[in-house]
């Protein structure tokens with residue numbers, strides 16, 4: 001009993017020391033800008049993606065390459081297609097390519113561009129072992145005032161993940177033209193903003209007086225729609241800026257994020273080998289709902305088909321063949337019982353991970 005307690009205690013101490021060490025080194029690296037984006041749940045991602053020697057992975061959201069670097073560090077001869085629509089991430093991928101010649105293939109584009117990119121490389125028929133999506137924006141995008149995503153740092157109202165794409169409208173351009181009814185819909189649906197009508201009205205009134213060009217102008221304008229004692233909180237009851245939901249809605253609209261996710265998961269299914277693995281990290285319920293719906297018909301690992309239990313629940317009950325076929329032809333097998341979230345340690349040293357949800361599945365049909 002005593003020995004067991006000592007052993008538990010030393011395990012705990014080891015874990016604490018390990019977490020502290022990782023935390024300290026990541027904080028130091030981030031402060032010195034060596035890590036522009038701290039990867040979320042990187043050990044769990046690697047564990048589920050299961051890259052081994054000679055495996056091929058597509059990192060659909062390369063960012064600063066945090067997850068890809070971890071995979072390259074742990075496994076030999078892994079090949080990684082590193083996709084991102086942000087030219088800055090593309091440059092990071094090119095640097096990583098130099099460090100790992102023949103192993104990293106940088107690709108610049110959106111999920112919806114990938115089929116054409118692969119075709120232009122003569123690789124439209126590739127099948128890969130693993131695909132990772134770490135949705136949303138990177139810290140490099142959120143933290144740089146000039147990218148226009150930040151409520152707290154004043155910058156041009158841009159919000160394009162690919163900020164050099166002349167064909168994509170910036171958030172400022174959208175706000176200067178959009179119809180009030182459409183703006184209400186965007187704020188309601190993409191921002192889940194209850195005050196959508198009020199905010200849209202005040203944006204439309206303001207733009208007849210001046211051009212809404214900066215993040216500060218927009219943040220102040222939205223704030224003015226709320227009375228002083230209306231202190232907003234997020235889902236975890238922490239204080240939140242009144243414009244958080246408006247910024248989220250615009251960002252999603254500017255980058256067509258939800259349609260991209262929907263397309264991306266369908267594409268992942270097509271590009272994965274049988275038994276290939278899909279790992280997704282989502283950061284809000286709109287993203288997670290789309291992913292969940294695609295994977296919904298998943299079979300829990302280590303559980304018999306539920307149909308067995310149902311089949312014998314009544315002696316005179318039979319499924320019709322079409323339903324049976326549909327149930328048995330499920331595309332994905334979920335590899336864990338409950339959705340995976342970062343633990344308290346990770347949230348403490350990387351607060352941006354707090355709303356992350358990881359889902360890992362295997363293509364089974």
Ligand SMILES: C[S@@+](CC[C@H](N)C(=O)[O-])C[C@H]1O[C@@H](n2cnc3c(N)ncnc32)[C@H](O)[C@@H]1O
Pocket residue numbers: 037038039040060061062063064065066067068083084085086089109110111112134135136137138139161260261
């Ligand atoms: C959260 S960051 C990824 C961070 C990365 N896993 C790391 O550890 O450094 C998300 C990245 O996905 C990219 N992204 C988002 N939507 C995209 C899309 N539809 N197509 C391509 N890249 C996208 C963003 O530009 C951003 O760099």
